[in-house]
Amino acid sequence: MPLSQTIPFDNSYAKQMEGFYVAWEGAKVPAPEIIQFNGDLAKELGLDGEELNSKEGAEFFAGNEMPLGASPLAQVYAGHQFGGFSPQLGDGRALLVGEVIDQNNIRRDIQLKGSGQTPFSRRGDGKAVVGPVLREYLIGEAMHALSIPTTRALAATTTGEKIVRNGFEPGAVLTRVASSHLRVGTFQFFAARKDTEKVRQLADYAIKRHYTELENSENKYLELLKAVMVKQAQLVAKWMSVGFVHGVMNTDNMTISGETIDYGPCAFIDYYKPDAVFSSIDEQGRYAYGNQPNIAQWNLARFAETLIQLIDPDDNDNAIKLATNALNEFPLIYQDYWFDEMRVKIGLADKKDGDLDLINELYQAMDGQSVDHTQLFRKLADALRGDEKTLFELFDDETGFKPWLEKWKTRLTHNKTDFKKIATDMDKVNPLYIPRNHKVEEALKVASKDSDYAPFKKLLDVLMNPYEAREGLKDYEEPAPKDNGPYVTFCGT
Numbered sequence: 001m002p003l004s005q006t007i008p009f010d011n012s013y014a015k016q017m018e019g020f021y022v023a024w025e026g027a028k029v030p031a032p033e034i035i036q037f038n039g040d041l042a043k044e045l046g047l048d049g050e051e052l053n054s055k056e057g058a059e060f061f062a063g064n065e066m067p068l069g070a071s072p073l074a075q076v077y078a079g080h081q082f083g084g085f086s087p088q089l090g091d092g093r094a095l096l097v098g099e100v101i102d103q104n105n106i107r108r109d110i111q112l113k114g115s116g117q118t119p120f121s122r123r124g125d126g127k128a129v130v131g132p133v134l135r136e137y138l139i140g141e142a143m144h145a146l147s148i149p150t151t152r153a154l155a156a157t158t159t160g161e162k163i164v165r166n167g168f169e170p171g172a173v174l175t176r177v178a179s180s181h182l183r184v185g186t187f188q189f190f191a192a193r194k195d196t197e198k199v200r201q202l203a204d205y206a207i208k209r210h211y212t213e214l215e216n217s218e219n220k221y222l223e224l225l226k227a228v229m230v231k232q233a234q235l236v237a238k239w240m241s242v243g244f245v246h247g248v249m250n251t252d253n254m255t256i257s258g259e260t261i262d263y264g265p266c267a268f269i270d271y272y273k274p275d276a277v278f279s280s281i282d283e284q285g286r287y288a289y290g291n292q293p294n295i296a297q298w299n300l301a302r303f304a305e306t307l308i309q310l311i312d313p314d315d316n317d318n319a320i321k322l323a324t325n326a327l328n329e330f331p332l333i334y335q336d337y338w339f340d341e342m343r344v345k346i347g348l349a350d351k352k353d354g355d356l357d358l359i360n361e362l363y364q365a366m367d368g369q370s371v372d373h374t375q376l377f378r379k380l381a382d383a384l385r386g387d388e389k390t391l392f393e394l395f396d397d398e399t400g401f402k403p404w405l406e407k408w409k410t411r412l413t414h415n416k417t418d419f420k421k422i423a424t425d426m427d428k429v430n431p432l433y434i435p436r437n438h439k440v441e442e443a444l445k446v447a448s449k450d451s452d453y454a455p456f457k458k459l460l461d462v463l464m465n466p467y468e469a470r471e472g473l474k475d476y477e478e479p480a481p482k483d484n485g486p487y488v489t490f491c492g493t
Contacts, residue, residue, distance in 0.1 A: 006067060006068045006069055007047060007067045007068075007069060007070070007098070007100060007110075008046065008069070008100055008101070009067075009069035009070060009071070009098035009099060009100060010098075010099055010100065010101055010107070011069075011070075011071045011098045011099050012099060012107070012205075012209070013073070013075075013096065013099065013109075013180075013205075014071035014073055014096075014098070015071075016205060017201070017202070017205060019198065020075065020076060020186070020198075020202065021073040021074060021075045021076060021096070022073060022074050022076070022118065022119050022120075023071070023072070023073050024072055024073060024074045024095060024118050024119070025063075025066075025072055025095075026062075026063025026064070026072065026095055026112060026115035026116050027063060027115065027116025027117065027126065027127075028063075028064055029062050029063065029064060029159035029160060029161055029171065029173075030159070030160040030161060031158075031159070031160025032058040032059055032061065032062030032064060032157050032158065032159055032160065032173075033058055033157065033158050033160070034053060034057065034058045034061065034155055034156070034157050035130075035134070035156045035157065035158055035172070035447075035453055035456075036134075036137060036153075036155065036156045036453070036456070036457070036460070037049070037052065037053040037057075037154070037155050038141070038152070038153055038154050038155065039053065041152055041153075041154050041177060042154060043103075044102055044103055044104075045100050045102045045103070045108060045110075045154075045177065046100065046101070046102060046103050047100070052154075052155070053155075057155070058157055061112070061154075061155045061157040061173060061175045062112075062115075062157050062159050062173050063095065063112050063115035063116065063173060066097065069098065070097045070098045071097070071098055072095045072096070072097045072098075072112075073095065073096050074090060074091040074092075074094070074095060074096075074118035074119065074120055075090060075091050075096060075181055075186065076088070076089075076090040076091075076120065076186075076189055077089055077090055077183050077185035077186040077188070077189050077252050078185050078186075078188040078189040078192055078252070079183070079184070079185030079188060079250050079251045079252030079253075080185075080188075080250060080251040080252075080299070080302055081250045081252070082250065082281075082282070082286055083286065085188075085192075087189070087192050088120070088189065089120065089122075089185060089189075089252050090118070090119070090120030090189075091118055091120055092117075092118055092120045092121040092122055092124050092126060093113065093114055093115065093116070093117070093118070093121065093124060093125075093126040093127060093128060094111055094112060094113045094114070094115065094118075094176075095111065095112045095115050095118070096109055096110075096111045096181060097110050097111065097112060098110055106179065107179070107180070107209060108177050108178065108179060109176075109177065109178045109179070109180055109181055110154065110175065110176075110177055111175070111176045111177075111178065111181060112173055112174075112175055112176075113128060113133075113136075113173065113174040113175075113176050114126075114127055114128025114129075114133060114171070114172060114173040114174060115173055125163065125164075127159075127161070127163045127171055128163075128171070128172055128173060128174065129163050129165050129169040129170060129171055129172055129448070130156075130158065130169065130170045130171075130172045130444075130447055130448045131169065131444040131445075131447065131448045132264070133156050133172040133173065133174045134156055134172075134443070134444055134447055134453075134456050135263060135266075135440065135444060136153060136174055136176070136262075136263040137153040137156045137174065137460070138435055138440060138443070138456070138459060138460055138463065139263040139266055139435055139440075140152050140153050140176075140260075140263060141153060141460060141463065141464065142434065142435045142463040142464075142466070143244070143260055145463060145464050145465070145466050146238075146242055146431060146434075146466060147238075148235070148238045148239070148242070148244075148260060149231075149234075149235055149238075149257075149258050149259045149260060150259055150260040150261075151176050151177065151178040151259055151260065151261050152176070152177045152178075153174055153175065153176060153177070154175040154176070154177050155174075155175040156172060156173075156174055156175075157172060157173050157174075157175070158170055158171065158172050158451075159171035159172060159173060169448055170448065170451065178255070178257070178259060178261065179210065179255075179257040179259055180206075180209055180210065180255070180256065180257050181255070181261075182202070182205075182206055182209075182210075182255060182256040182257065183251070183252050183253070183254060183255055183256065183261075184251040184252070184254045184256070184299055184300075184302060184303045184306075185250075185251045185252030185253075185254075186202060186256075187199060187202060187203070187303060187306035187307070188251060188302065188306055190202065190306075191305065191306035196309045196310070199306055199307070199309070199310065200310055203220075203221055203224055203307065203310060206224065206256050207220060207224055210227075210256060210257050211223075211224060211227045214227060219311060219312075219322075221307050221310035221311050222307075222311045222322055222323070222326065224307070225300070225303065225304050225307055225311075225323060225326055225327075226326050228256055228258070228300065228303060229300055229326065229327070229329070229330055229333060230333060231257065231258025232254065232258060232296050232299075232300060233296070233330060233333045233334040233336075233337050234258065234337050235258050235259075235260065235296075236292050236293050236296045236334065237334060237337035237338040237340075237341050238341060239260075239292060240289075240292065240293070240338060240341075241338070241341035241342060241345060242268070242374070242431065242434065243268050243269040243272070243289070243373040243374060243434070244266070244267075244268055245266060245267050245268070245269060245276060245277070245278055245287070245288070245289045245292070246260070246266055246287065246292065247264065247265035247266045247267065247277075247278055247279040247282065247287055247489060248262065248264050248265055248266075248279060248282075248287060248491065249287050249292065249295045249296070249299065251299045251302050251303070254296075254299045254303075264279075264489070264490075264491040265278060265279035265280065265281070265282070265489035265490055265491055266278075266489065267437050267487060267489055268374070268434045268435055268436070268437065269289055269373050270372055270373070270374075270436070270437070270479035270480060271370045271371060271372055271373070271479065272363070272366045272367065272369075272371050272372075272373045272376075273289065273367075274288070274289060274290030274367065275288045275289070275290060275291075276288060276289040276290075277289075278437075278487055278488060278489045279488075279489055279490075279491075280488050280489065280490050281491065293331070293334050293338075296330075296334070297327065297330045297331065297334075300327060300330060301327055304323040304324075304326070304327055305323075307323065308320060308323060311323060335356075339355070339356055339359065342359045343355060343359070344425075344426075344429050345377050345426065345429055345430055346358075346359065346362070346377070346380060346408065346426070347380075347381075347384070347412060347422040347423070347425060347426045348411070348412075349417065349422075349425075352411070352414065354411075355411070358404075358407065358408065358411060361404055361407075362404055362408075365400055365401040365404045366401075368396075369394075369395045369396050369397065369400075369401070370395075370396050370482075371394045371395055372394055372479045374430075374431060374432075374434050374479075375394060375477070375479075376391075376394055377426065377430035378426075378427070378430050378432055379391035379394060380408075380426065381422075381423035381424075381426040381427050381430065382423070383405065384409075384412075384419040384420065384422055384423040384426075385419070385420060385423050388405070391405075427467060428467055429467075430467070431466035431467055432466060432467060432468070432469055432477055433462050433463055433465075433466045433473065433476050433477065434463075434466065435459075435463060436476065436478070436479065436480065437480060437487045437489075438479075438480035438481075438484060438487070439459055439476060440459070442455060443455040443456040443458075443459045444456070459476075462476050
């Protein structure tokens, strides 16, 4: 039976953006079953969690039954993938089923990912399997707990199918929630076809949905570029502050809303390395940890290119100049946001000359020392409580770090605040628990091979409260043993 409750869909994209998608239905699957349901998110969306977390709900989450009011569709977009332009991509294994207005009066997309082939599948089967679905659920919810803008998971559902990947793997569908699925690549699709009116329509829709304050601007399309730049600077600064590596920063994976999207070959660094790369296909290190701010600016340049005809329809050279001037501001905008993130991580309650240098010097002291990035900031707080030994133990050789530690303590005395109070404040912003790569893989392996979801659920529970130390979770704090070898991730398609 279909859901008795009507989800209060209000599908602006389906109604207003004809030509930007193909209406489509998901593939039918034999035996859907919910693995994990996000009751808190359902409540936030104003949905009946009890009814959704049911057999009928599983039929919806797997794509078998669409609730009344749904308008399932596959969105079209293009994108630069590892620097090369693909003029047509699109939702090859996902369906936007509709939009709802949440309890905070924010419009949110509900999308099924892994729901079968669409016209944009490009020879793929359009399916997903348990491992990547649970990875996206875990990492997305962990990012949310870390206050990093992100798409979120409403449900993970098995389908009762076996899908050919590495042998046969259990099929699954992720129900994903986002502020929207508008991407830089969405703009690129129509700009590449020189369809300026479609680009204008899309830009106007994006402004109305995400940046209403720009609607009456003198040059709202230039201001849209600037607003998206700010959102991306804020986002990447947060990624960098927690050691997150997206792994596939293609332009079709950069949202206009500023949310993190698509957790394929993503990972968190254990030991600090600016050139850390985990994706099996990123052989040149294009999307390395330390290169993410540069790639964000590169992607934004591609976004700017799509808006040139709108920024100044009468003077192409002037439009390019205005866009270029805006883009040139990105490094400083990013640095300011990164500085703000890092300043609170090391307990600086205010800003003084030399603070940016102090933060950079910390990373210089960490470089090449096999220092666990996450533990370092927690151990800095412990050092303020009198325990420097465990901090020094993070370094191969702490000799080069000790002068920085004394310089930092001297700087903190300017705040005239008790060190223990500073340490307590630092613990509130520096996570103790992150999605440690080896823990993620352990959970996904038994889920995929044995349908044992207990480790996944335990890890999810740990990650929902990342800042407060809890009994019995010591092994969730630790990096992978060094004899584990290099960690490699895959796109999961």
